[in-house]
Amino acid sequence: MIEVQGLSRRxxxxxxxxxxxxxxHDGLMTGxxxxxxxxxxxxxxxxxxxxALDGGRxxxxxxxxxxxxxxxxxxxxxxxxxxxxxRILDQLVYxxxxxxxxxxxxxxxxxxxxxxxxxxxxxxxxxEKLSLGNQQRVQITAALMTNPxxxxxxxxxxxxxxxxxxxxxxxxxxxxxxxxxxxxxxHQLDLVERLCDRLVILAGGRVVADGRxxxxxxxxxxxxxxxxxxxxxxxRDLPGVHVHDVDGSTALLEIGDEVxxxxxxxxxxxxxRGRVLEFSRIVPxxxxxxxxxxx
Amino acid sequence: MNSVTPSTTGSSSGxxxxxxxxxxxxxxxPAWVIVARREILAKLMEKSFIFSTVxxxxxxxxxxxxxxxxxxxxxxxxxxxxxxxxxxxxxxxGPKISAxxxxxxVTTREVADEAAATALVRDExxxxxxxxxxxxxxxxxxxxxxxxxxxxxxxxxxxxxxERNAAAAGTTVSQLTQGSxxxxxxxxxxxxxxxxxxxxxxxxAFLFYMASLGFGMMLAGSVVEEKASRIVEIITxxxxxxxxxxxxxxxxxxxxxGQMGLYLGIGLIGLTFTPDKSYLSSVxxxxxxxxxxxxxxxxxLACLWAVAGSLASRSEDLQQTAMPLSMMLMLVWFSLFLAxxxxxxxxxxxxxxxxxxxxxxxxxxxxxVWQPLVALALSILxxxxxxxxxxRLYRRALLQTQGRLSIRQAWAxxx
Numbered sequence: 001m002i003e004v005q006g007l008s009r010r011x012x013x014x015x016x017x018x019x020x021x022x023x024x025h026d027g028l029m030t031g032x033x034x035x036x037x038x039x040x041x042x043x044x045x046x047x048x049x050x051x052a053l054d055g056g057r058x059x060x061x062x063x064x065x066x067x068x069x070x071x072x073x074x075x076x077x078x079x080x081x082x083x084x085x086x087r088i089l090d091q092l093v094y095x096x097x098x099x100x101x102x103x104x105x106x107x108x109x110x111x112x113x114x115x116x117x118x119x120x121x122x123x124x125x126x127x128e129k130l131s132l133g134n135q136q137r138v139q140i141t142a143a144l145m146t147n148p149x150x151x152x153x154x155x156x157x158x159x160x161x162x163x164x165x166x167x168x169x170x171x172x173x174x175x176x177x178x179x180x181x182x183x184x185x186x187h188q189l190d191l192v193e194r195l196c197d198r199l200v201i202l203a204g205g206r207v208v209a210d211g212r213x214x215x216x217x218x219x220x221x222x223x224x225x226x227x228x229x230x231x232x233x234x235x236r237d238l239p240g241v242h243v244h245d246v247d248g249s250t251a252l253l254e255i256g257d258e259v260x261x262x263x264x265x266x267x268x269x270x271x272x273r274g275r276v277l278e279f280s281r282i283v284p285x286x287x288x289x290x291x292x293x294x295x
Numbered sequence: 296m297n298s299v300t301p302s303t304t305g306s307s308s309g310x311x312x313x314x315x316x317x318x319x320x321x322x323x324x325p326a327w328v329i330v331a332r333r334e335i336l337a338k339l340m341e342k343s344f345i346f347s348t349v350x351x352x353x354x355x356x357x358x359x360x361x362x363x364x365x366x367x368x369x370x371x372x373x374x375x376x377x378x379x380x381x382x383x384x385x386x387x388x389g390p391k392i393s394a395x396x397x398x399x400x401v402t403t404r405e406v407a408d409e410a411a412a413t414a415l416v417r418d419e420x421x422x423x424x425x426x427x428x429x430x431x432x433x434x435x436x437x438x439x440x441x442x443x444x445x446x447x448x449x450x451x452x453x454x455x456x457x458e459r460n461a462a463a464a465g466t467t468v469s470q471l472t473q474g475s476x477x478x479x480x481x482x483x484x485x486x487x488x489x490x491x492x493x494x495x496x497x498x499x500a501f502l503f504y505m506a507s508l509g510f511g512m513m514l515a516g517s518v519v520e521e522k523a524s525r526i527v528e529i530i531t532x533x534x535x536x537x538x539x540x541x542x543x544x545x546x547x548x549x550x551x552x553g554q555m556g557l558y559l560g561i562g563l564i565g566l567t568f569t570p571d572k573s574y575l576s577s578v579x580x581x582x583x584x585x586x587x588x589x590x591x592x593x594x595x596l597a598c599l600w601a602v603a604g605s606l607a608s609r610s611e612d613l614q615q616t617a618m619p620l621s622m623m624l625m626l627v628w629f630s631l632f633l634a635x636x637x638x639x640x641x642x643x644x645x646x647x648x649x650x651x652x653x654x655x656x657x658x659x660x661x662x663x664v665w666q667p668l669v670a671l672a673l674s675i676l677x678x679x680x681x682x683x684x685x686x687r688l689y690r691r692a693l694l695q696t697q698g699r700l701s702i703r704q705a706w707a708x709x710x
Contacts, residue, residue, distance in 0.1 A: 048532045050694055071533050081524025086337055097329050098533040142529060 001026050002047065002065070002150055002181050006056035009042055016042045018205040019056070024150070024181040029172065031192035031213075032185035033290060034202035040185045041078045043202070044154050047183075048075050071099055074148030076139060076156055084128040088114070088138055091127070092145065099146040109145040117141070117167070132159050140168060144175065151175060153184040157191055169195055193286040203294040217283050224263070226251045227278035228270060241266055252282075326534035330542020331549065334517070338550055348554060352561055359565025371400040372444050374425040375412045384432070384455075385425050391451035392444075399447045431456075489659065495578045496655035497631065498562070499585045502555055503650055504628040507593060508621065510551040511600035514543060515617055518604025518689075527693055536690040544597040551593055555586070581658035584667050585650075591671065592650035595678040596620070598685035605692040605705070612699045627651055644670045646677035 002024040009017040017039040024030045034040050045051040047058050049070050060069045083091050089110055096106025114120045117137040127135060136159050143153060151172070157165055172195070176182055186192050192199065199216055201209040209216055223244070226232060232251040236243050240259025244252040255263045270276050338344050376382040382405050389401040406412050412424040416437050423444070424435040432452060434440055454468075461468050521527040530539055559582060566575055599620055606616040631651050634642050643652035649670040656662045692705040
């Protein structure tokens with residue numbers, strides 16, 4: 001488990017990261033979400049030791065993280081790039097060797113990944129000859145080929161077409177199944193929702209939400225939708241029920257917890273007055289949670 | 296689609312407390328060796344590098360070939376005569392002229408009269424009319440009298456006349472000139488050798504300048520490339536920045552020394568085919584020292600070039616961040632022509648300047664061996680200091696990707 005505690009970083013007068021704490025658990029995929037300038041990249045760079053910490057600490061399995069730990073992490077920087085004029089195989093083997101692999105093992109790992117991405121026949125090409133999407137695949141290979149003990153990926157899905165997103169997601173799940181902690185940042189909330197077990201939302205350098213995606217969506221007052229066969233205007237008068245909107249026979253309501261059993265009372269009243277066509281809890285999509293917490 | 300099964304070579308997966316699973320680095324070459332190897336291999340596979348090296352080798356080879364051909368080539372002149380006396384003299388002079396200057400050969404040809412002789416001189420190259428003049432002999436040529444021919448003919452005629460006049464007086468030339476010999480001994484070695492030493496010093500300084508500038512820009516460019524593409528972020532999470540710097544610097548030192556050795560080797564081999572080969576032993580010592588100074592000087596410069604690269608964020612910035620270095624190299628290069636006497640002696644101890652001026656002084660001769668040793672020691676000390684400063688600047692500037700940095704900013708930057 002990688003944990004950051006009270007992480008802070010200033011650039012001149014700008015506080016880029018302000019007292020950020022969260023954990024990246026073993027075997028779970030943690031999505032790192034936030035707008036531009038929220039501090040995601042700075043936080044990831046501090047975890048990787050690329051930026052000094054103004055405050056706080058980073059731990060690995062409960063002890064301060066070391067250079068050896070970091071070498072075992074598969075890291076993919078934000079503005080990715082490799083040596084544009086070097087052959088793909090050569091530079092991936094080089095990066096593998098720098099991570100401590102033997103040249104043979106590195107070559108084998110590279111070829112396995114390239115085959116999987118359908119790029120095996122391009123191994124001898126220069127990186128600049130590849131399309132952007134394929135360059136991205138090569139880049140992710142650099143992070144995954146070392147059989148990493150953790151993954152820290154900055155925007156790994158940007159620029160990928162849907163098929164490539166799926167194949168990348170499958171790959172990440174395989175590594176997740178090995179029980180390693182995975183942290184990746186993304187702007188694509190639908191993707192984060194689909195892939196992630198946990199979510200850390202950053203805004204203005206601070207953590208504004210942190211937890212399991214399901215918990216985040218279920219936290220806060222529960223919203224319900226009620227559809228009747230007659231007019232639903234009467235719901236406004238019930239205690240403990242806050243009405244958002246009534247449109248003929250359909251009502252959008254929020255049932256607070258100040259009146260215990262308010263939801264059951266509402267349903268009983270509705271059934272007494274006629275037929276209930278629908279009574280359902282609305283779980284807000286992540287994008288809505290995101291808008292709320294970052295507003 | 297094939298699947299990659301992430302194997303678990305280094306770690307036991309699933310275990311809650313999993314140690315970092317980097318394979319044992321002890322089994323492997325040190326990181327700086329891996330970096331240096333990539334620097335070298337990447338460069339050797341670059342077409343422009345191979346091309347420029349081959350071109351330079353070809354130019355050196357051609358230069359050597361042409362100069363040795365020109366040196367060896369003898370010119371044969373035709374002496375046209377119009378009288379029996381002139382013909383006899385010309386025939387007698389032939390071997391004597393070649394004895395004076397081995398690049399001048401003479402054949403004779405007798406024609407009927409002056410008109411035929413001048414017609415021949417007009418029509419044919421390397422042909423002169425040799426005839427009696429008011430006070431001895433005259434050579435008539437088309438545009439200009441070949442100076443090599445005149446000089447050697449003059450000497451030959453003087454000797455020939457002296458011999459004949461001496462014989463007529465019943466004595467010999469050696470009797471007449473006895474006791475008149477003037478021996479010549481120059482303390483600074485002879486002028487030709489000095490000229491040769493100067494030429495060699497010029498070539499060495501030029502090589503130093505070109506290699507420092509060429510390989511330096513290349514090194515700085517590769518630092519910017521890594522920085523701009525952010526691959527440096529991946530590299531520095533895997534190995535210490537110091538190892539990256541060391542590897543890049545050493546890789547380029549090996550390349551530069553290799554290229555330099557190749558050029559010098561071809562030059563020296565070429566030299567053995569020219570008459571200048573007699574000076575070879577006198578310059579080899581200077582060249583040996585040059586290589587030592589080159590190694591240390593280049594090491595020092597390479598660190599500075601790496602810093603120049605790290606201060607830029609894009610290759611467009613490089614011209615500016617490298618400016619002080621280019622200026623300094625220019626200064627070193629010009630010192631070869633401008634520094635004289637005491638200034639040259641003092642500068643030949645100053646690091647970087649010593650790489651150019653000390654070999655020059657050694658080539659000119661008369662430098663006690665402690666001087667290059669002291670100069671070299673000073674260079675090594677300077678290189679050591681520069682490495683320490685450069686490492687700090689490089690490490691701090693490497694991850695600053697917003698525009699250009701000044702040296703002061705880089706020094707003070709947080710890591």
